[in-house]
Amino acid sequence: MAIVPFPLKLVERRMLAPSVGHYVFLRDDGQPLDFIPGQFIQVHFQYADGTATKRSYSLATIHDHRLGPGEAVEIAVSYVPGGAATALFEGLPPGGHVQASGPFGRFCLMPNDHNQRYLLIATGTGVTPYRAMLPQLAQAIAERGIEVVLLFGARTPAELLYGEDFRAFADAHPNFRFVPCFSRGLPANPHPDVRQGYVQQHLAEFAPDPARDIAYLCGNPDMVDTCFEALKAAGLPIPQVRREKYVSSK
Structure with a gap:
């Protein structure tokens, strides 16, 4: 099954730490991002030479999923000196777009857990x-x-x-x-x-x-x-x- 990227529009950015930013996006194709807490998305971009690459970011969005799919897509981005992804995120203006795919992953709370x-x-x-x-x-x-x-x-x-x-x-x-x-x-x-x-x-x-x-x-x-x-x-x-x-x- 082919992975079809979707557009995310930046609506808010703030610093969580000197080298970590909190980014809030909205999915800009009219579809919700229905995810399970613990999953991640992949952001797609290109190196300077045009080579395609992607980075994974866990979703930070606090959303009560009993209310249905959420709209906000929130991630934390670590800035790495000289990093291509860092350059992408640092240079992204409000209203700017990135392409993403997902959600992926199974690092989630399980509904059948019976732990104390x-x-x-x-x-x-x-x-x-x-x-x-x-x-x-x-x-x-x-x-x-x-x-x-x-x-x-x-x-x-x-x-x-x-x-x-x-x-x-x-x-x-x-x-x-x-x-x-x-x-x-x-x-x-x-x-x-x-x-x-x-x-x-x-x-x-x-x-x-x-x-x-x-x-x-x-x-x-x-x-x-x-x-x-x-x-x-x-x-x-x-x-x-x-x-x-x-x-x-x-």
Whole structure:
């Protein structure tokens, strides 16, 4: 089955961190982008020599899918010095267009999950799919009483992508703990759930339990591999550990 790209029109851009932008698009062909939180789209473009290429971006859109397909298409874009995709996004004016395809991927919450807790672990833009999952998590908390722990690794407070969204969600949902882990300095007056160091150093604090947990790992490949081994050592079977690695590409 051929992949048919569709146009996206830029309607908003803001900086999430010194080198990460949040982009809001509308699909400009009159069709909705019906996606499952955790999926990604691919943006198509060309190198300077005309060679076709594409980059994958997890969808950050917060949308209650009980209301039907959403209109906004939101992604987080890491700027890579000298990168072709970076040049495309930095130079895109409001109202400008990119071609995209998708959605793709299976890094999603499963409707038949019967776990008691989700361990969501991320670094950098790997946290993006968890933002899109917030309405589903709210529903699971309300209907099943599940607990959720989000361990999110960033170098500094300025690089805590969507931190305000996750902290507000945690404040509104006592079963949701947001645990930022900073490797290079803490914020002033840190929240009690803030930790210093890397996420893999703090995973054991939450006592992963194969009888009750399903874990999601997204972001830096070294973090994903290290946490995967730690979760296996704690007894979690492989189907209860869902992984997606992220590498910034030029």
